[in-house]
Amino acid sequence: MALIVGAALLTGGVILYILLPVIQGRFASLERSEDELTESEAKKRVSLLALRDVEYDFATGKLDERDYKELKGEISREALAALREVEAESERRRGGAAAERAGGIEADIAAVREGLRTGTTCHSCGHMNADGSHFCANCGAQLPAATETPPG
Ligand SMILES: [Zn+2]
Incomplete structure (x- = not known):
């Protein structure tokens, strides 16, 4: 019985070992696609x-x-249109990145709020201390959590 379980674990490990580069390769190729030309960039080129x-x-x-x-005028118009598309695309990408940053700030604010609620965020310097801290690790001030009556 133990032998069967061991063999199963080994097989699982081998499969994972084989699949890992494939999984990582897929992620890597997703990253690479960022550097590839978009349709409008190709048109511009x-x-x-x-x-x-x-x-x-x-x-x-x-x-x-x-x-x-005649040709120059025609191609110039196409190039200009493609150029505007490329700019609009990069604008959208920048907008997306800005939204992500805003999300990061939201998360930071949420962490500070949580710290204030649990009394682990220092009121004198704003340092966020670990749960259960009674004194600020940054400035040594007594934390609001310390003033609570200890359980028991
Ligand atoms: Zn402090």
């Missing part, structure tokens, strides 16, 4: 490359001035 080609074709005499101006 394509437009800018097309613009460069038009400039080159005109310079080498492949395009006459009328075609050059």
Whole structure:
């Protein structure tokens, strides 16, 4: 019986050992996708490359001035539109990051409130002490928790 349990544990461990790089790899690839081009960034790049080609074709005499101006105007509009999209996208990303930071501040405030409620946040310096502390670890002031009548 013990042998079967041991074998099962071993099998579980081996499976985990095999799957771990796969799981980590998936997370790593999620992180990598941040660096990949978004659709609008790709569009911007394509437009800018097309613009460069038009400039080159005109310079080498492949395009006459009328075609050059027409193409350049068209591609410039596309490039500009893509550029605005890229800016809007990064704006959205920044907005998301700001919201996350706001969440962090909310969590900090909640922790301070909890400390004040339990009497472990120092009233003289604001240091958040561990649960059950009677004196501030930062400034040594007596904590409100210490004034409570000890149980028993
Ligand atoms: Zn203190």
